[in-house]
Each structure stands twice: as structure tokens, then as C-alpha cells.
Amino acid sequence: MAKTVKNTPATPAAVHNETTLSPAAPMSKGYLPVTKSRSASGESKLTPMDPKLQQAILLNRSGIKKSPTSSTSEDELAVIASVTSESAWNELTEVRNPTLIIAARGSEPAIVTGRIPIKRIEFIRNLPFVKSLKGARRLIPALHNTIPDIGANKYAPLPKQTGGKGVLVGIIDFGCDFAHQNFIDKSGKTRLVKFWDQTATNNGNEVPYGRLHAANDINKALKSTKPYDALGISLFTGAHGTHVMDIAAGNGRGSGAPGVAPAADLLFVQLSTSNIPWDGPDVVGKNFGDSVNLIEAIRYIFDQAGKKPCVINISLGTNGGPHDGSTLVEKAIDGMLLEKPNRAVVIAASNSHDDGIHAAGNVPANGTHDLSWLVDGNDFTENEMEIWYKGSDQLSVELIDPSGQSLGTVEPNETGQVKDTNGHVQVVISNRLHDPNNKDNVIGIWLKERNTGNWTVRLINHTSKATPFHAWIERDDSGQSVFGGARDNSHTLGSISCGHKSITVGSYDATKKAFPISWFSSEGPTRDGRKKPEISAPGSNILAANSTTKKERIMMSGTSMAAPAVTGSIALLFAAAAARNKSLTIDQLRDIITKKGRTGPPDKVWEARFGFGRIFVPAIIGLLPAAVSAASKVSKAFEAEPPELIKKRHKKPMLKKTRKATQKKRKAAL
Structure with missing residues (x-):
């Protein structure tokens, strides 16, 4: 009006x-x-600065304390900054755990992180070498709906594959069931090269906060009758991260259904948070991390990969931000992807299309x-x-x-x-x-x-x-507020899904013959008009590993499930390229992904929810100089179960019921 x-x-x-x-x-x-x-x-x-930091200062002045986390005290905030002097940032006594994410390049300042006292935020922001200072933003799994399916029928596994061997698949998420058989090799040893639990108490190991578990530590825990207790991990059934990791790279030894890149190495980072609500029910009992810990996790995974090809999956996000790729988090991701070839970061588009x-x-x-x-x-x-x-x-x-x-x-x-x-x-x-x-x-x-x-x-x-x-x-999954009146469902990509070099993934429903877009899958473009998402993959009614069960699967839906399908596909592409002594820059990789998406649907070269089409492994590998004969064997590794199998177990489509309930609730609110 x-x-x-x-x-x-x-x-x-x-x-x-x-x-x-x-x-x-x-x-x-x-x-x-x-x-x-x-x-x-x-x-x-107040100094002109990030509104999140201003909010923190005002709340602190009024006597409201935030809860401490594994990386911050109640008087600290995690921040990300762009600075013209890395050494000056490191020498600040107010900054704890200073970390270099991206070194300065030409006229581009360095991007760094750290933990700073809330009372010193303004002092640090006003330093001449600090060009931008941002507070951590909460990140939540891009999971739309979970349907328990423990003990579901098992179907014949796909032909044996060696897909993704020699590639490191990094998963940044919540809930890693390292004891599930899909993440254990035939000798009984873990496929995880490292597991960084950012939420744990630091025990003096090589990470600045949290606890790092090496493969040897995990293998010792696997021999225990209580493997989770052996590593000090609290795990629940239906963990988001376990499901995501299985879609990308589970080997199927437990469930009988392998993921897309079953031979890839794995590195999992359990994301922590330093930006949590200051009071109220969200302080405890909710899975979310933050943007500062996220980029520190990305930096760690790429450093661990070294020269090995590496693709990282991020099935997380929120709604705030400029949606133009200019956040320091997105700039940091872009910068890390440009450092070396054979790197990729895949991000879920978000599930906010119908959320108002x-x-x-x-x-x-x-x-x-x-x-x-x-x-x-x-x-x-x-x-x-x-x-x-x-x-x-x-x-x-x-x-x-x-x-x-x-x-x-x-x-x-x-x-x-x-x-x-x-x-x-x-x-x-x-x-x-x-x-x-x-x-x-x-x-x-x-x-x-x-x-x-x-x-x-x-x-x-x-x-x-x-x-x-x-x-x-x-x-705010605990109580989402919405716009009244007419809504605009465009530009609903997640807060970190608008970068220039990352690959953003939408979700479609492979359980239906027409392959329609999933009703929840967010819509582009970015606020500055760029064409994202780049690609789409199955994300509705996906069966994958269920945590705490060792062999069983659970059904979940969301762009969270679509993103790891593309992550695994890129691992296969990297492995195929390495077998031919080829390297792929991030721009070459993005070109391959966007050129060979399947259409029909979508009907356009680029569509605001499908992107440039539906991911198709044989086609993207076919763009390499030499064809890969094994591609056809893995092309369906990430497809959801056929429609007839879904119908046998669920007489009524669960997502349709959920959608109607959601619409009914929103109409009542209006």
C-alpha cells in the first residue's frame, strides 16, 4: 500500500x-x-556498522547476556572481517583465535575471523585497517520435512562402483553417525579421514575450539560397545548430517543402497554456533550453527585436502542478507575456490518458496x-x-x-x-x-x-x-513470522546461496514421472540479477542412512537432500578428470554443470527454480576429453525410489498432506 x-x-x-x-x-x-x-x-x-552488531551492543548495554558456546564466552561474539593488514588483526589483544581465511589479493582486503568482546566491537570497527566487520549469522539445516521410515524395504544395490576414489568429500552439518555401516569400508575401518566436532570441549588438539577426531580415534571407537560415548558424542536418530553424507558418498554396505560417490574419502565438521538467541526457548535444544564457524570449517577442509580434489557440501542457510553475493562469507568461499583447481562448494538453495x-x-x-x-x-x-x-x-x-x-x-x-x-x-x-x-x-x-x-x-x-x-x-523454524497480503516468492534463495563461485542446488521430485520442482524449493535469481540456482537434483522423499541404526535408512525431503546429490556427482567428475591427468578450475566446473543439465522440465535454458536443468552424471563426465564408460552405472545412484515403491508404503503422499496443513495454517494467520 x-x-x-x-x-x-x-x-x-x-x-x-x-x-x-x-x-x-x-x-x-x-x-x-x-x-x-x-x-x-x-x-x-553508535558507530555505523552491521545491524547485527548494533543489536548485540544494545542488548549487552541493557544487561542481557548471551549463552556461552564452544567458541565464545557470554561476553564475546564471533566475527568475520575484511582487513588491509593481517598482522595488525593478529596483534589485537581484543581478538581471540584470529584466523586468516583469505589472504589479501591486489586491492582486495584479507578476510579474517575471530572472537571479540561485545564491549570492544565499536573500538575494533573504527580501526582504520578494518574495512568491514560482521557478526555471525545463524545457519539452520535446509530440511523441509522428515518422514520416519525405519525398517523400510531394502532394494537391490546398484552395480559395484569405484566412483569418487581419490576425492575428498567434506560435509559441514549436524549429526555424524560414523558407526553407520555405510561409512565403514570392507575391512571394518572408517572412511572418515577426520571428524571435527566444533561443539565439543577443546582437549588441546590442533583445532582452536571443539575436538578433532582422527581416523585412528574413530577406528578405536568402532571397536567399543559404545562407540558414541567413546568419542564423547551425543547422537539422535534421524540426524540431518548422516542423511546428507550418505546421499553424497555412502557406500551402501549397511543399507544396500550406495550414495553417488561411494569410494570417496570423507571429512565431517559438526558445526557449532556462536550467534544464538540471547534468551528464550531457542537458547537450547535446537540444531543450528553460524556463518563464522562455517567458513572456518571450509578453510580447514580445503587445507586438509591439500592437492587432492575436494568438494564440500553445505545443506544449511537462513533468509537474511543482501542476496547479491557480497557477504563476507560468500566472498570468502569465492576466494577459497579460486586458490586452487579441483575445488567446489555446493550449497542448498533453501526451502522458502512458499514461506512468505x-x-x-x-x-x-x-x-x-x-x-x-x-x-x-x-x-x-x-x-x-x-x-x-x-x-x-x-x-x-x-x-x-x-x-x-x-x-x-x-x-x-x-x-x-x-x-x-x-x-x-x-x-x-x-x-x-x-x-x-x-x-x-x-x-x-x-x-x-x-x-x-x-x-x-x-x-x-x-x-x-x-x-x-x-x-x-x-x-525461524520454531515460529516463522511472515509477510501479510500478497507475497513475492522470487528471490527466496538462502542467505549464503548467492555467491559468484559456489554451486546452488534446487530440488525436484523424482518420484513423479513429470519430475516437477519440489513445492518448497526456493526461487532465484539473486538480488543483483544473476542466474542462480545453477542446477537441480532429487530432493523429495529421499531414503538415506538413519543415524544410530547402523544399517537402516530414513526418508527426508528438502534442498538439503538435493545438494549432496550434486556434491557426489562433482566428486565423480573430479575423479574422472584426475584419471586423465586433468584439472578443473571452478569456472570450468561451473561451465560443465550448467551446460549439461537435463531439460523437460525445465522448458527453458535457465529457470528460476530448476536452474540450468536437472543434474545428469553421464552428460557432465562426457564433457571431459575422454568418455568414462562407468558413468552409466552411477547415473541413477542419487535418484529417489520409483513412484510405485513409494505408493506401496504410503497410500497418501506425505508431502502433499504436509503442504496442505501448512497452507491451512497460513490462511488462518491471514
Whole structure:
């Protein structure tokens, strides 16, 4: 909804003004009362920086502590930075565990990580050699639906393969069942060369946090009657990471159904988190990691691979971010892929197509545009929204509570907050100009848990030209808030799925003859108009290894399941190239993947959910100088079971039921 306002151009301050927002009257029943001042005179000004870091500073000032993690204390945050001096970063006494991810290249600064005290964030951001500083973002498995299928019928294994031998497949995920027979070779030894559990207590080994288990440690544990206890691992049935690793490279010794690259070596990183909710039910009991630990895991895997071909699978993501490949995480991934040939990073597209988490539009000249933000009454978690627009434009933002009461307006380059009577922050709004990584502007809004109802975010344009924008609501599986009214399902790729060199994978349903796109699979393009996802693979109703069972499988759906199919396919391609003394740069690899996707569907050269088609192993290997006769034997290794077998076990399609239930719930919310 748009309307015209009086033209009163905003005058941004040189630094962020920290403003305490206050309504003209008390908030409606069910909300905590807020402070009555609207003056910044009693508050120190905030440095222009990442809205996530500003939020952390404001929460810390109000006395709210975050929970400690394996890599951070309650007073620290994990950060990723671009710096012009690696040595200066390493010498900072405030930075703990400084890690070089990408060295400086020409005019491009180095990308580094570290753990810093929350109280010193502003000091570090203002150092002249620190060009960008970002807080860790939560990452959640890109799994849409899980259907227990323990004890399902076993079918004849595929012909014996040697696919992927000599290639390292890295899996960064949650829940590694190293004792499942699909990850043990015929001699009874593990196929894992290393297992870095970032969540564990450090025991002084070679990693800066967590615990590293070498192959010998795992083999000793396999001889124990309690192998998980032997490594100090807590594992549950149906672990996401076990399922993902089996699709990519399980050997089928336990389940009878091998993955795509059954002869590849494996390295698993159990992802930890340093950016968890500050309070509320999400603090414990949920699997998620963060973006800083993610790139440290990628760096570690590539370093361990050395000259060996290596492909890494990331079936994780969230919704926030600029969606243009400019995040430091995506830049770090791009940089690592350019260091050496025979490297790839495969990322799930995300499952947010129908989730109502994206909106886009134009704020008219001298006018306003209202966004409806629905927070369900049963949502007891925090909620976040990001709005991105061009750096040449400027927007003010007004937040209106569910009772219709305005909490005030935050001008460009200001930060506003709402506090309760105890001084605790309830709402943070950051209106930042010129993000250092893409020079665009971003508005970040954070609502503390229990602030439910239909909120209105009013974008105000004081200029004489229309301002286009994109807005995303952050992913929250415990209580997803959504946009009200008409939704825009385009541009719903995950927060780390928009890089320039990574390969992003959508999901289609191979259990149906027409191979339709999976209803949950996210849609491109990127915000800057690039064609992603690149490719698609089966991701609906996929059977793969079930953790804690040693031999059984479980059915799962999601782009989480599609990505490892492509990961395994790339492992086969790397192995075939190595057999002919060929190396593949990341650009050559991407060219092969995008040129040989199967069509019909999709019907176009590139389609916003299928990408450039459906992955087909014989075709991509066929682009190498010499044909690989074994390709035909593995072409179906990653296909889901035939439709008739699915129908025998499930009289009604489980995903269809889930989708209808989801749609019914969302309609009720509207």
C-alpha cells in the first residue's frame, strides 16, 4: 500500500544516532510498556556498522547476556572481517583465535575471523585497517520435512562402483553417525579421514575450539560397545548430517543402497554456533550453527585436502542478507575456490518458496509503502526483518505496533530502540547507509519474543524518484513470522546461496514421472540479477542412512537432500578428470554443470527454480576429453525410489498432506 507524503528530505548524521522510540500512548494489552523519552542525549552514539552488531551492543548495554558456546564466552561474539593488514588483526589483544581465511589479493582486503568482546566491537570497527566487520549469522539445516521410515524395504544395490576414489568429500552439518555401516569400508575401518566436532570441549588438539577426531580415534571407537560415548558424542536418530553424507558418498554396505560417490574419502565438521538467541526457548535444544564457524570449517577442509580434489557440501542457510553475493562469507568461499583447481562448494538453495518470507516493491516518490508483518500468537521466539535498497537512495522507516500505535520513525543512519520499564530492549531498528561490502543501504528490525500480532513497517521516501526495495524475514523454524497480503516468492534463495563461485542446488521430485520442482524449493535469481540456482537434483522423499541404526535408512525431503546429490556427482567428475591427468578450475566446473543439465522440465535454458536443468552424471563426465564408460552405472545412484515403491508404503503422499496443513495454517494467520 502506498501513499504520498510531504517532501521533507532527511539529513543523515555522520554517525548513527541511538534513539529511544516512544509511542504517544501505552502499547496495547499484551505488550510491555516502553520508556517515554525520545532523546538521544542520555545515550552514547553508535558507530555505523552491521545491524547485527548494533543489536548485540544494545542488548549487552541493557544487561542481557548471551549463552556461552564452544567458541565464545557470554561476553564475546564471533566475527568475520575484511582487513588491509593481517598482522595488525593478529596483534589485537581484543581478538581471540584470529584466523586468516583469505589472504589479501591486489586491492582486495584479507578476510579474517575471530572472537571479540561485545564491549570492544565499536573500538575494533573504527580501526582504520578494518574495512568491514560482521557478526555471525545463524545457519539452520535446509530440511523441509522428515518422514520416519525405519525398517523400510531394502532394494537391490546398484552395480559395484569405484566412483569418487581419490576425492575428498567434506560435509559441514549436524549429526555424524560414523558407526553407520555405510561409512565403514570392507575391512571394518572408517572412511572418515577426520571428524571435527566444533561443539565439543577443546582437549588441546590442533583445532582452536571443539575436538578433532582422527581416523585412528574413530577406528578405536568402532571397536567399543559404545562407540558414541567413546568419542564423547551425543547422537539422535534421524540426524540431518548422516542423511546428507550418505546421499553424497555412502557406500551402501549397511543399507544396500550406495550414495553417488561411494569410494570417496570423507571429512565431517559438526558445526557449532556462536550467534544464538540471547534468551528464550531457542537458547537450547535446537540444531543450528553460524556463518563464522562455517567458513572456518571450509578453510580447514580445503587445507586438509591439500592437492587432492575436494568438494564440500553445505545443506544449511537462513533468509537474511543482501542476496547479491557480497557477504563476507560468500566472498570468502569465492576466494577459497579460486586458490586452487579441483575445488567446489555446493550449497542448498533453501526451502522458502512458499514461506512468505520475501517482499519487494517500490516506495513511490514523496510517498510511503507499508509492509504487513504477521507474528503468530504462538510464536515465542525473536523475529527479524532486513530491507535492502540502492545506496543512491534513502528511506526512513516507521514501525507501527499491532494496536495501530506508531513507535516512531528512524531516519537514515540512525538506530532506534524500544525498552520496557526494566530497561530491557524490546525492539531495535537500524537504518544503515552504504554497507561497506556492496555500498547498498539496509534497514534491520529486531523484535524480542512474544511481540506478536500484525505489525506495520512503513517505508518513507522523501525524494522525487521511486525507490525499489527487497525485504526478507529471517528464518525461524520454531515460529516463522511472515509477510501479510500478497507475497513475492522470487528471490527466496538462502542467505549464503548467492555467491559468484559456489554451486546452488534446487530440488525436484523424482518420484513423479513429470519430475516437477519440489513445492518448497526456493526461487532465484539473486538480488543483483544473476542466474542462480545453477542446477537441480532429487530432493523429495529421499531414503538415506538413519543415524544410530547402523544399517537402516530414513526418508527426508528438502534442498538439503538435493545438494549432496550434486556434491557426489562433482566428486565423480573430479575423479574422472584426475584419471586423465586433468584439472578443473571452478569456472570450468561451473561451465560443465550448467551446460549439461537435463531439460523437460525445465522448458527453458535457465529457470528460476530448476536452474540450468536437472543434474545428469553421464552428460557432465562426457564433457571431459575422454568418455568414462562407468558413468552409466552411477547415473541413477542419487535418484529417489520409483513412484510405485513409494505408493506401496504410503497410500497418501506425505508431502502433499504436509503442504496442505501448512497452507491451512497460513490462511488462518491471514
